[in-house]
Amino acid sequence: MAGATALIAGRGALPAHLARALAASGAPFVIAEVEGFAMDNPDGLPVMRFALERLALLFDHLHENGVTRVVMVGAVTRPRLDPERIDPRTAQLLPRIVPALAQGDDATLRAVIALFEEEGFAVVGAEAVAPDLLPPPGVLTQARPGPADERDAARAVQIVAALGAADVGQGAVVAQGLCLAVEALPGTDAMLAWVAEVAGACRPDPKGARGVVCKAPKPGQDRRVDLPAIGPATVEAAARAGLAGIVVEAGGVLLLDPAETIARADRAGLFLWVRTP
Amino acid sequence: MAGATALIAGRGALPAHLARALAASGAPFVIAEVEGFAMDNPDGLPVMRFALERLALLFDHLHENGVTRVVMVGAVTRPRLDPERIDPRTAQLLPRIVPALAQGDDATLRAVIALFEEEGFAVVGAEAVAPDLLPPPGVLTQARPGPADERDAARAVQIVAALGAADVGQGAVVAQGLCLAVEALPGTDAMLAWVAEVAGACRPDPKGARGVVCKAPKPGQDRRVDLPAIGPATVEAAARAGLAGIVVEAGGVLLLDPAETIARADRAGLFLWVRTP
Numbered sequence: 238m239a240g241a242t243a244l245i246a247g248r249g250a251l252p253a254h255l256a257r258a259l260a261a262s263g264a265p266f267v268i269a270e271v272e273g274f275a276m277d278n279p280d281g282l283p284v285m286r287f288a289l290e291r292l293a294l295l296f297d298h299l300h301e302n303g304v305t306r307v308v309m310v311g312a313v314t315r316p317r318l319d320p321e322r323i324d325p326r327t328a329q330l331l332p333r334i335v336p337a338l339a340q341g342d343d344a345t346l347r348a349v350i351a352l353f354e355e356e357g358f359a360v361v362g363a364e365a366v367a368p369d370l371l372p373p374p375g376v377l378t379q380a381r382p383g384p385a386d387e388r389d390a391a392r393a394v395q396i397v398a399a400l401g402a403a404d405v406g407q408g409a410v411v412a413q414g415l416c417l418a419v420e421a422l423p424g425t426d427a428m429l430a431w432v433a434e435v436a437g438a439c440r441p442d443p444k445g446a447r448g449v450v451c452k453a454p455k456p457g458q459d460r461r462v463d464l465p466a467i468g469p470a471t472v473e474a475a476a477r478a479g480l481a482g483i484v485v486e487a488g489g490v491l492l493l494d495p496a497e498t499i500a501r502a503d504r505a506g507l508f509l510w511v512r513t514p
Numbered sequence: 515m516a517g518a519t520a521l522i523a524g525r526g527a528l529p530a531h532l533a534r535a536l537a538a539s540g541a542p543f544v545i546a547e548v549e550g551f552a553m554d555n556p557d558g559l560p561v562m563r564f565a566l567e568r569l570a571l572l573f574d575h576l577h578e579n580g581v582t583r584v585v586m587v588g589a590v591t592r593p594r595l596d597p598e599r600i601d602p603r604t605a606q607l608l609p610r611i612v613p614a615l616a617q618g619d620d621a622t623l624r625a626v627i628a629l630f631e632e633e634g635f636a637v638v639g640a641e642a643v644a645p646d647l648l649p650p651p652g653v654l655t656q657a658r659p660g661p662a663d664e665r666d667a668a669r670a671v672q673i674v675a676a677l678g679a680a681d682v683g684q685g686a687v688v689a690q691g692l693c694l695a696v697e698a699l700p701g702t703d704a705m706l707a708w709v710a711e712v713a714g715a716c717r718p719d720p721k722g723a724r725g726v727v728c729k730a731p732k733p734g735q736d737r738r739v740d741l742p743a744i745g746p747a748t749v750e751a752a753a754r755a756g757l758a759g760i761v762v763e764a765g766g767v768l769l770l771d772p773a774e775t776i777a778r779a780d781r782a783g784l785f786l787w788v789r790t791p
Binding site for chain 1: 591592593594672673675676677679680682683686687690691692693694695696698699700704707708712713716718719
């Protein structure tokens with residue numbers, strides 16, 4: 238008698254992908270969207286919207302709907318709270334959250350997870366709901382990384398780990414051993430657009446290795462939330478940036494719409510490498 | 515009987531600033547520019563150009579000109595060597611340089627410094643030649659950082675240290691506690707242009723703290739070479755990026771054209787904070 242699953246959804250494409258996987262499995266689920274961080278909803282799924290200022294009311298609602306397990310997916314970047322909207326029960330939770338906010342995204346997510354767990358919900362990662370989202374290790378495309386790409390990948394992995402330790406971002410672009418770009422708040426697509434428009438011209442040898450974009454989770458993060466994700470749009474952006482391929486950490490990066498992503502990479506001649514650390 | 519000073523010059527504005535300081539001091543000096551990395555030369559100073567493939571010939575030339583001390587200034591990013599141009603004596607130096615190239619910029623610079631030192635030259639930092647280039651600690655402008663700016667500065671310092679440890683860059687932009695951008699190969703001005711055009715819109719609160727750009731040396735770098743520098747152009751770029759101010763590490767960042775830089779910051783209402791770590 239497993240209970241229902243709740244998707245606690247933020248911005249982006251991931252919540253709808255997970256909802257599709259849940260719908261296909263036939264398991265009961267609800268979607269609770271964080272107010273102000275609307276998810277992409279191409280399938281027009283019914284969505285319950287809740288305010289962070291009334292988190293305690295969300296807990297009630299989830300219990301009433303038989304929810305026993307929650308998955309947090311999508312981006313909720315540094316939300317703002319309206320003090321006048323905070324209800325008394327949620328106010329009692331705030332002393333737990335506010336100090337974590339000052340310590341960055343990872344600490345905030347850990348604090349929020351702890352609140353859900355204390356309410357009796359199991360907090361699981363997206364891959365627990367949709368194992369297909371975690372691609373198998375190896376090169377998934379016709380194109381394969383060459384020796385220069387392997388060196389660029391190793392350097393990019395090292396840079397993403399250093400950045401992640403500082404709680405900055407989950408991606409970097411390296412070409413010919415040099416770091417062209419580092420992911421910060423604007424995200425992967427913005428980073429790749431910048432490589433296409435500006436940073437790509439800094440490659441020392443115009444005929445040399447084209448470089449790779451690497452995505453990996455932060456070393457210290459709770460892998461149940463905020464795993465990086467790539468998909469068809471990432472392939473298009475990497476191709477526009479003139480890169481040779483995409484490298485993701487095995488077990489640490491979600492792959493949305495795998496068939497379409499791989500097909501587009503093959504059409505563009507890019508490799509997609511799920512790299513074992 | 516101090517000998518002459520040689521500026522080993524790469525790209526950018528710094529070599530000409532140092533040359534002005536040397537000329538003002540009356541000390542004898544020569545400028546040796548790395549082929550392919552032309553310095554800005556607004557004063558039209560006489561410049562001797564040398565090829566890295568013929569480094570041994572440069573050593574001879576410097577000895578013949580009475581040079582006893584060298585300063586390396588300006589950017590020489592991942593130069594390429596033409597094997598056919600390498601002379602036999604320089605070829606014997608290459609086994610020292612090539613392994614360092616694979617280890618990144620810091621290792622390469624350390625190896626090059628060691629070669630100059632073994633040739634009998636004293637390698638000194640720019641501030642040894644032009645002490646005025648190192649600004650005094652404190653806030654140098656009429657505008658002063660507020661509490662939110664101080665928090666952003668502390669976060670930016672932490673991020674730049676993490677990046678520097680990965681040998682990536684020497685700068686970052688933080689606003690409202692969030693990292694908007696990180697400096698990579700394209701440099702500070704490109705990073706600030708990107709904040710002006712793209713990343714700045716990611717500030718969560720449009721009316722909140724505008725953020726700071728921070729510059730600092732890499733934690734492990736040899737401070738005799740490749741110290742970051744700011745100047746009037748940095749102020750203009752920071753103003754276009756909508757930032758509240760500029761933070762540099764005391765003793766670790768050169769300030770070009772201090773009077774003009776501070777005057778422009780005052781006109782734009784930005785603070786310039788030389789922050790003691």
